Amino acid sequence: MACRICSGRLHPFADFGSQPLSDAFAAPGGPPEPFAFRLAVGVCTGCSMVQLLEEVPRERMFHADYPYLSSGSSVMRAHFESLAGRLLDTELTGPDPFVVELGCNDGAMLAAIARAGVRHLGVEPSGGVADVAAAKGVRVRKDFFEAATAAAILAEDGPADVVYAANTLCHIPYLDSIMKGLDALLRPSGVFVFEDPYLGDIVERASFDQIYDEHFYFFSATTVRGLARRHGFELVDVERLPVHGGEVRYTLARRGARKPTPAVAALLAAEEAAALHEPATLHRFADRVAATRERLVELLTGLREQGARVYGYGATAKSATVLNYCGIGPDLITFVSDTTPAKQGRLTPGSRIPVRDPGAFADPYPDYAVLFAWNHAEEIMAKETGFAAAGGTWILYVPEVHLVRA
Ligand code: DWN
Ligand code: SAH
Ligand code: ZN
Numbered sequence: 001m002a003c004r005i006c007s008g009r010l011h012p013f014a015d016f017g018s019q020p021l022s023d024a025f026a027a028p029g030g031p032p033e034p035f036a037f038r039l040a041v042g043v044c045t046g047c048s049m050v051q052l053l054e055e056v057p058r059e060r061m062f063h064a065d066y067p068y069l070s071s072g073s074s075v076m077r078a079h080f081e082s083l084a085g086r087l088l089d090t091e092l093t094g095p096d097p098f099v100v101e102l103g104c105n106d107g108a109m110l111a112a113i114a115r116a117g118v119r120h121l122g123v124e125p126s127g128g129v130a131d132v133a134a135a136k137g138v139r140v141r142k143d144f145f146e147a148a149t150a151a152a153i154l155a156e157d158g159p160a161d162v163v164y165a166a167n168t169l170c171h172i173p174y175l176d177s178i179m180k181g182l183d184a185l186l187r188p189s190g191v192f193v194f195e196d197p198y199l200g201d202i203v204e205r206a207s208f209d210q211i212y213d214e215h216f217y218f219f220s221a222t223t224v225r226g227l228a229r230r231h232g233f234e235l236v237d238v239e240r241l242p243v244h245g246g247e248v249r250y251t252l253a254r255r256g257a258r259k260p261t262p263a264v265a266a267l268l269a270a271e272e273a274a275a276l277h278e279p280a281t282l283h284r285f286a287d288r289v290a291a292t293r294e295r296l297v298e299l300l301t302g303l304r305e306q307g308a309r310v311y312g313y314g315a316t317a318k319s320a321t322v323l324n325y326c327g328i329g330p331d332l333i334t335f336v337s338d339t340t341p342a343k344q345g346r347l348t349p350g351s352r353i354p355v356r357d358p359g360a361f362a363d364p365y366p367d368y369a370v371l372f373a374w375n376h377a378e379e380i381m382a383k384e385t386g387f388a389a390a391g392g393t394w395i396l397y398v399p400e401v402h403l404v405r406a
Contacts, residue, residue: 001042001053004173004216005227008046012053013282014211014289015040021060022212022320023067025346025355033349036060039321041211041218047226048277050199050218052211055173058125058144061214062171066126067342068317070108070166075379077108079243080166084112087162091191092118097161100153100185102145102194103168107133114138121157123149128342146174150181159187167244170196170217179231182252192233192252199223200276201246205399206288208325209318209372210245220276221248221267228252236260238267245375245398288400293326295401300332303368310395311366312336313380314373315343315355322372322397323351330354333370337361365390369406374398381406 001010018035026033040053071077092099097118104110104122106129113120114137122140124130130140143149153160163182172178182192197210199220210218225235236258237251248267275281303310312319315338322328328351335354338344343355361369365387371377371394381394381404388406396402 003044003046003049004051004055005049005175005223005230006044006047008044010042010051010053011045011279012040012042013279014208014286016208016211016321016325019213019324020320020350021056022214022317022349023061024349025067025315025343026349026352028345028347028354032352035324035350037213039211039213039325043277043279043282047223048220049223049227050220050277050282051173052213052216055216056213058172062125062144064127065342066129067340068105069129069132069340070105072339073376073379075376076243079241080109081112083164083166084109084116087164087193088113088116088118091162091193094161098157098159099162099164100160102163102165103171104133104138104140105129107136107138107140109164109166110138111136119157121153123153145172145181146177147181147184148177150185154185159190160185161187161190163190163192165192165194167196167247169194170219171214173216175217175227179227179233182233183231186254188254189257190254191236191258193249194252195241195247195249197244198240198246198248200248200271200274203274203276203281203285205245206285206292207245207398208285208289208292209316209321209398212317212321214317219248219250220271221250221264222271222277224250224252225264225268229255234258234260235264238263240267243375292397292401296322296395296397297326297328299395299401300328300370304332308368309364309366310334310368310370311361312348312353313361313369313371313394314338314376315340315348316372318375319372320349320351323348323353328353334366335360336372337369362386365392367391368393368395368403370395370397 016039019039233252241247392406394404
């Protein structure tokens with residue numbers, strides 16, 4: 001297995017075995033979904049990029065029935081609206097500006113740009129969520145972004161001032177084609193702004209559930225700078241974000257076009273000091289993950305023996321790794337509550353736990369709830385006052401297994 005960035009040798013450090021596709025929620029009664037691929041992750045001995053060892057074909061993950069909706073969290077809605085405001089104020093100030101978003105999903109970000117009357121295009125291959133964005137007045141192209149797509153957009157709309165991508169670039173193994181596309185599409189003064197789960201946070205918090213089929217890369221300032229330079233770009237800004245369990249927003253500009261901010265040097269230095277890409281660090285991460293599996297299974301098995309009622313909260317893509325790696329099924333968790341219509345009435349992939357609407361969560365409340373959407377803990381804990389009143393307890397497994405009184 002060779003690095004998808006530099007063809008270097010990959011050093012594997014964590015293996016979660018055979019896994020189903022994380023967003024393939026099956027209809028009950030149908031055939032069990034296949035454990036389609038091996039989920040394992042390695043670090044490149046050449047360029048240090050952390051990446052999956054096996055790639056799932058993109059059409060199998062991102063299609064008309066892709067269930068995830070960005071707007072399902074009020075915190076994320078506010079996050080994207082605030083980012084839209086910032087782009088409008090700082091980057092989209094010239095005459096007739098044009099912004100492109102890769103993976104615009106349901107339009108959480110671009111709807112605000114559309115309302116401001118600014119020229120835009122969302123590139124979104126998942127047809128169902130793209131339709132939701134279009135219904136909000138967002139102009140969408142149902143397509144995978146790659147070099148050929150960029151050429152087509154350039155021919156139709158002209159060059160872009162900003163290309164933005166949230167939780168999308170890390171989903172794309174073929175970054176060579178993406179970077180060539182950006183080089184073609186961006187104006188000389190244009191910027192590429194993207195945000196994804198940060199390797200530093202994943203390692204620090206042992207948040208191993210960030211590792212699943214759709215998350216192919218685990219970026220850092222070090223590896224993003226390397227990627228940028230290979231393609232004539234420079235990493236000119238980084239900003240740590242609290243969302244989704246810890247992310248970094250990276251800004252790339254053409255080499256020489258902008259002076260890097262002090263935040264870039266600071267994050268590079270912190271990664272060096274933490275030995276973030278060293279195999280020893282990554283093996284320690286894997287050891288912590290194995291301990292988490294042991295404790296979580298022990299806790300849930302004990303609760304079953306006591307006859308406690310245990311539900312799950314948030315049928316996240318991330319939870320597929322937790323459930324299938326730990327071998328947790330409906331014998332340990334009765335059902336998972338989730339607000340997403342396309343997930344309700346279906347089964348979690350591989351582990352086959354029923355997904356039900358939030359009404360079921362309160363009828364009656366469980367004794368314990370495993371918070372699979374732990375990245376939205378603040379938002380969820382603030383609104384689940386009924387669970388608190390009923391004396392319920394949250395189970396979290398990041399950074400280690402622990403209980404929180406609701
Ligand atoms: O990178 C990705 C991120 C952005 O979204 C994609 N590959 C897939 C997806 O990952 P995820 O499913 O792990 O994302 P979330 O945002 O952690 O999913 C939260 C889930 O919990 C959704 O299914 C909605 C649900 N939810 C809920 O039931 N009640 C969420 C909130 C906030 C709630 O209050
Ligand atoms: N930006 C949203 C959605 C993230 S989910 C958010 O942050 O909430 C990842 C999205 O990337 C999915 O909607 C998926 O369809 C899309 N995607 C995957 N590959 C892509 C590609 N090559 N070009 C554009 N979008 C892509
Ligand atoms: Zn490499």
